[in-house]
Amino acid sequence: MPNFQNEFPLDQKLCYLNHAAVAPWPSRTALAISSFAQENNSHGATNYLQWLKVETTLRQQLKTLLHAVSTDEIALQKNTSEGLSAIAYGINWKQGDSIVITDQEFPSNRIVWESLANKGVRVITATLNNNNPEASIINACDASTRLVSISSVQYGTGIRVDLKKIGTHCNQQGILFCIDAIQSLGAVPMDVQDIGCDFVVADAHKWMLGPEGIAVFYIKASALDQLSLNQFGWHMIENPGNYDTSHWDVASNAKRFECGSPNMVGIHGFSASLSLLLEVGLSNIEKMLSAKIDLLLTLLQDKPGITILSPTDPARRAGIVTFQTDKIESQALYQQLMKQNVICAYRGGGVRLSPHFYTPDEVLINAVKLIP
Template sequence: MSAVPIEFPHISGLRYLNHAAVAPWPRRATEAVRSFAEQNSLIGARDYPDWLKIEQRLRLRLKRLLNAPSSDDIALVKNTSEALSFVAFGLDWRAGDQIVISNEEFPSNRVVWEALKPRGVEVIQVDLRGKNPEADLLAACGPRTRLLAISAVQYASGLRLDLLRLGAGCQARGVLFCVDAIQQLGAQPFDAQANGCAFAMADGHKWMLGPEGLGVFYCRADLREHLTLHEYGWHMLEHAGDYDRSDWQPAHSARRFECGSPNMLGAMALEASLSLLEEVGMPQVAAQIEERMVLLQQGLQRLGATLHSPLDPDRRAGILTFSLGGWDNQALFARLKEQQIVCAQRGPGIRFSPHFYTEFAVIEQTLDVLGQLLPG
C-alpha cells in the first residue's frame, strides 16, 4: 500500500467513491499512454512488434485475473455489451427457448436477451429479494432453459451472488452459465473455471482501473465454434498477417471475436493498471475494499441512513447504496457533487463504491459532510 499515494494522486478536496461507474487511472497507466503517444508522434509504428508484446502481456494478465485455462480463451472486446451480443446472437436459438436473468440487471444484461424475442426466445426475470436468490434463479431453470445470464454483483444494490453454486446448478441442469463480471472483476477474486462459466465478460474502466473502450470476453474453449460469427476482418483470421492467402478460416482462439485492428492505446493503459492489481494481489484488494465498506456502513448507520445494500460481507463486493432521511436522492446527489464527493445515483438511493486504495480520510470526510446535511 506504500505506493498508493504515488499511483493515485488526486485533486485536493476530491472524494472519489465511484469505481462502480468509471475509475481513475493509476499513474502507471497514465505514463504508459503518455509514452505510447510520444512514440506515435516521433517514430510512428516503427516498434509495432513491441506493442504486440504488451498486448500479449495484457491477455496473460486477464487470463490470470479470470483463472482461464489459457490466454486463447481471452478476447479483447470494446465493452461488456459487445461480448454479451456475441453470445446472444451467436447461439443457435430455437423458438420456445428460455433465458433466465434477474429483475435487477443493468440494461446491458437485459436488453440483449430481450432483443431475441423475434426468434421466439422467452426471457424470465427472477426477483432477487428473497432469502435464497440462488435457489430462486435455479428453480426458474426449466426444461426449455438454455442459458442463465446474471451479473456477479448487481450494479444498484451491490448484491453479490454465489457463482460457485449457480455454476454447479447450471451444470447439473445442462444450462449455459453466462456471467457479467463487470462489478466483481478487479474488486474480488474471480474464477471462471471453478464457477463453471460458459461465458464471462467485463469492461476495464471500473474495478480494473483501466480506460473505457476495452474489455474482456472469456469463452470456454469447447463453445467458441458454436457461436456464429457476425463480424469479419483481417484480425480474426487463423493466419492473420498472411495478407496474400486466399483461403481463410476464423482463428481457433478467442481472437476470432476480434474482427479488426486492436485498441492498442487502451491495451497500454489496461495492461499497466492490471500490473498494479497483480502486485497488490486480489485477496488483498478484496480485504482492503471490505475494510472501507465496513467504515462506510457503520458511519451511515450512525447517521440513521437507510441502507439498500447487503450488510453480510459474503453478499457484497464494493457497492453500498443508501438514502438519507429528509433528502430527495437527486437533491442529495447534487449537494454531494458540490462538495466534490464523486458518487452515483442508482436504484433507490446514492451509490458509494470505494476501491482498495481509497484513503480512510476520504470516507471520514464524506461521512462528516453527510452528518452536516442531517435535518436539525
C-alpha cells in the same frame, strides 16, 4: 506489496467514491498511455512488434486474473455490451428457448436478451429480493432454459451472488452460464474454472482501473464452437498477417471474436492497470476493500435517518454501498454531494458510494460528514 497510494494523486478537494461508474487511472496507466502517444507521435508504428508484446502480456494478465486455462480463451472487446451481443447472436436459438436473468440487471444485461424476442426467445426474470437469491435463479430455470446470464455484483444495490452454486446447477442441466463481471472483476477474486461458467464479460474502466473502450471476453474452450460469428475481418482468422493468400480459416481460439485492428492505446493502459492489481493481489484487494466498506457502513449507520439499501453481510457485497436518508430525497442528495466534490452516483433508488481498496479512510469520513 507496492506502495499503491503513490499511484493515485487525486485532487485533494475530491472525495472520489464512484469506481462502480468510472475509476481514476493509476499513475502507471496515465504514464503508459502518454508514453504510447508520444512514441506514436515521434516514431509512428516503428515499434509495432513491441506493441504486440504488450498485447500478449495483457492476455496473460487476464488469464491470471480470471484463472482461465489458457489465453486461447481470452478475447478483447470494446465493451461489455459487445461481448454480450456476440453471445446473444452467436447461439443457435430455437423457438421457445428461454434465458434467465435477474430483476436488478444493468440494461446491458437485459436489452440484449430482450432483443431476441423475434426469434421466439423468452426472458425469465428471477428476483433477488429475498434471502436466497441463488435459489430464485435456479428455480427460474426449466427445460426451456438455454442460458443463465447474471451480474456477479449488481450495479444498483451491490448484491453479490454465489456464482459457483449457479454454475453447478447450469453444468448439471446443460445450461450455458454467462457472467457480467464488470462490478466485481478487479474488486474480488474470480476463478472461472471453479465457478464453471462458459462466458465472462467486463469493461476495464471500473474496478480494474483501466481506460474505457476495452473489455475482456472470456469464452470457455468447450463453448467456443457453440457461438456462430456475426462479424468478420482480417484479424479474426488463422495467420492474420498473411495478406498474400485468398484462403482463410476462422481463428481456432477466442481471437475469432476480434474482427479488426486492436485498440492499442487501450491495450497499453489496461495492461498497466492490471499490473498494479496483480502486484497487490486480488485477495489483498478484497480484504482492504472489505475494510473500507465496513468503515463506510459504520459511518452511515451512525447517522440518524439513514437506510442502507445494500447488503451488509460481507459474503453478499463487494465495493458498493447504496443508501437513502429521510432528510432529503436521494436525487437531490446526489446532486448536493456532487456539488460538494463527493463524486458518487444516483443508482438503485438511492445514493451509491463505491470506494476502492486504495481509498483513504479520511475520504470516507469527510464524505459522510457532508450527508445531512
